[in-house]
Amino acid sequence: QNVPEAAGARAPPALRPDTCARGFVRAVRRPVLLWSAPPAFSKARTGTTQAAWHGEEHARYAARGRALDAKEGDKAPGPLDMNSGLVDQAEQRYNGEIFCNRALAMKNIRAVGFDMDYTLAQYIPETFEILAHRGAMQKLVHSMGYPEEILSLPDYDPTCFQRGLMIDKERGNIIKMDRHMYVKVAFHGNRHLDGKERVAIYGNLNQKMFTSDAFANIDTLFSLPDAFMYAQLVDFKDAHEEKYPMMKGKSYQQIYKDVRRSVDLCHRDGVIKDKVTVDPGRYIQSEPGIVDMLKRLKLSGRKVFLLTNSLWEYTNTVMNFIVGNTKKKDYTLEWLELFDLVIVGACKPGFLEDPNLSLFRVHPEDGRLSNMDNALFDPPDVSLAMGKVFQGGNYNHLHYLLGKEFIAGGPKLMYVGDHMFSDVIRGKRSLGWRTMLVVPELAHEVDVWLQQSSRYKRIEELRELRNELDEWVDRLSLLLVSCDNDEQCKLSDKQEEMQKELDKARGELQAVKKVFSDELKAFHEAFHPVWGQVFKVGYQNSRFAQQVESYACLYTSKVSNFGLVSPEMSFRTQSDVMPHDQLEDTPLRRLLKARGNEFVQSLESLERPRSPSPLRGGTALTKEPEPTEEEIKLNSSAKKA
Numbered sequence: 001q002n003v004p005e006a007a008g009a010r011a012p013p014a015l016r017p018d019t020c021a022r023g024f025v026r027a028v029r030r031p032v033l034l035w036s037a038p039p040a041f042s043k044a045r046t047g048t049t050q051a052a053w054h055g056e057e058h059a060r061y062a063a064r065g066r067a068l069d070a071k072e073g074d075k076a077p078g079p080l081d082m083n084s085g086l087v088d089q090a091e092q093r094y095n096g097e098i099f100c101n102r103a104l105a106m107k108n109i110r111a112v113g114f115d116m117d118y119t120l121a122q123y124i125p126e127t128f129e130i131l132a133h134r135g136a137m138q139k140l141v142h143s144m145g146y147p148e149e150i151l152s153l154p155d156y157d158p159t160c161f162q163r164g165l166m167i168d169k170e171r172g173n174i175i176k177m178d179r180h181m182y183v184k185v186a187f188h189g190n191r192h193l194d195g196k197e198r199v200a201i202y203g204n205l206n207q208k209m210f211t212s213d214a215f216a217n218i219d220t221l222f223s224l225p226d227a228f229m230y231a232q233l234v235d236f237k238d239a240h241e242e243k244y245p246m247m248k249g250k251s252y253q254q255i256y257k258d259v260r261r262s263v264d265l266c267h268r269d270g271v272i273k274d275k276v277t278v279d280p281g282r283y284i285q286s287e288p289g290i291v292d293m294l295k296r297l298k299l300s301g302r303k304v305f306l307l308t309n310s311l312w313e314y315t316n317t318v319m320n321f322i323v324g325n326t327k328k329k330d331y332t333l334e335w336l337e338l339f340d341l342v343i344v345g346a347c348k349p350g351f352l353e354d355p356n357l358s359l360f361r362v363h364p365e366d367g368r369l370s371n372m373d374n375a376l377f378d379p380p381d382v383s384l385a386m387g388k389v390f391q392g393g394n395y396n397h398l399h400y401l402l403g404k405e406f407i408a409g410g411p412k413l414m415y416v417g418d419h420m421f422s423d424v425i426r427g428k429r430s431l432g433w434r435t436m437l438v439v440p441e442l443a444h445e446v447d448v449w450l451q452q453s454s455r456y457k458r459i460e461e462l463r464e465l466r467n468e469l470d471e472w473v474d475r476l477s478l479l480l481v482s483c484d485n486d487e488q489c490k491l492s493d494k495q496e497e498m499q500k501e502l503d504k505a506r507g508e509l510q511a512v513k514k515v516f517s518d519e520l521k522a523f524h525e526a527f528h529p530v531w532g533q534v535f536k537v538g539y540q541n542s543r544f545a546q547q548v549e550s551y552a553c554l555y556t557s558k559v560s561n562f563g564l565v566s567p568e569m570s571f572r573t574q575s576d577v578m579p580h581d582q583l584e585d586t587p588l589r590r591l592l593k594a595r596g597n598e599f600v601q602s603l604e605s606l607e608r609p610r611s612p613s614p615l616r617g618g619t620a621l622t623k624e625p626e627p628t629e630e631e632i633k634l635n636s637s638a639k640k641a
Helices: 003-009 050-070 125-142 147-152 196-201 207-211 221-240 251-268 273-279 290-300 313-320 335-339 381-386 395-402 420-431 441-450 451-482 492-526 543-551 559-563 579-585 585-606 629-639
Strands: 111-114 164-167 173-177 183-188 215-217 303-307 342-346 358-362 368-369 388-390 414-419 434-438 555-556
Touching: 003 273, 125 147, 125 221, 125 273, 147 221, 164 221, 164 358, 173 221, 183 196, 207 215, 207 555, 273 313, 290 303, 290 335, 290 559, 313 335, 313 342, 335 434, 342 395, 358 492, 414 420, 420 543, 434 543, 434 579, 441 451, 441 585
Parallel strands: 111 303, 111 414, 303 342, 342 388, 414 434, 434 555
Antiparallel strands: 164 173, 164 215, 173 183, 358 368, 358 388
């Protein structure tokens, strides 16, 4: 196909860098509530992980997508066809798979713990997170002296930002990095920073800078309102600091501190949780399967515990809603039977790091606290016989109360949570726990990926074509350089012709790169019109994906997915692949291989690459002569080398 025409056939969707994507699908972070075993596990398929099943399903969907594409017209679309049909969306969805980064045999896990907020209890962003935004803005005005005009700023939009971003507190920026910690997308407030601005700011920063106090991670869904509010106030400061002297005197870092303080106050003084307590059904999603999953774990002989930062009264409300008691008059303490141990007000991550934090007993009937001075001296059975609900404490108390086999902690215990730092990284690094990360965004990510599988295939074809053109340009450049100032060069009389071919190849390469870039951009915008995939930045895994891979043994979209498999399940990871493991597929290897096999012929007759680009037809500048016996032997030696 003609590349310029193909590039103009599809105008990429307009990106509005000055505002967040308010028209984006609002269900982007709403988990798909499914309660049926995946088809692959309704059959006896021992030894097959859900991740492996998912890969098989994806292959089937991709094949079907190609067939559907072929039905679009009289002939199958070409590799650069921008308008071929996508895969039938009716069957394209995530089915609750649990993905494995590190092999885990559940038979070795003797205790399983759960966080509550955004783990057992999934909140509705449109109602729950807006409480934090509205409450915090009120506190900024009435308690911290901010102008009342900020109260007229747009209300919270849960689709503006995504988990895995970072806040640059000193510069007022919000950034997205790849796994190598290079900044790939950056905004100042809600203003997009182009490539030159981004490189000028972050091009010379080393990796250690991003771990300093000048940067804050958006590593939990609780932090998304913070990012939204911070971006709003950065824009407000830039636009009105002359009108409001107090805004001029505030640094971007101080604004971030004020945002965090105001949100924390909302969580502590009841602005958020009091409203949830009154009407939990308005703020918490109903997720069938959690109770059955917890019961199954207990029946399997494992210890099951709840470890949450929420205090007792709120925990009791949420857990009653989870087990089906939607009205306050129906609340009971029967949900406690699902757990062997409950610790509220844990103050994670301090709970996982500080061995000096004190433990208190909670009296569930009235919420009273009493000291537990002998928590590490009285036998666990004695302490638990008096009640199994506690507040505060540290990891030593948890290990001791679970029993002797857990005193040293380690890999017999698995913890399930949503917070990358407080739940997963600290538990993994400090205590050696096995971990499962709950990523509600995963359902949306997988669904869109499946729906976009045809486009992804075209992107791979474009990448292959780009690599072939790169190889051809390199070989032509090598021939020209080899003939410079060499009177004995057999191709000297063809240098002008070679130069024309090189210029043509470079033009084709630039055209293919443009189409490739547009397709890749459209692919990422299908996930989010501004930030793209949560787990990717361009070709690379995002920093968030790198953390998931490094610290989460397992990850899934919602905790009830754990009930879709047996408590004795063995999760197996896929084989790690590094670039040298795919040696024959690397562009450099192909280039060097082509040089080694064909360099002698190239010096005598200019030829096309071994896989001619469809953009150029496939004719050679000079017809290749039949090789002589001597040349065949020479080629054979080159191949062996």
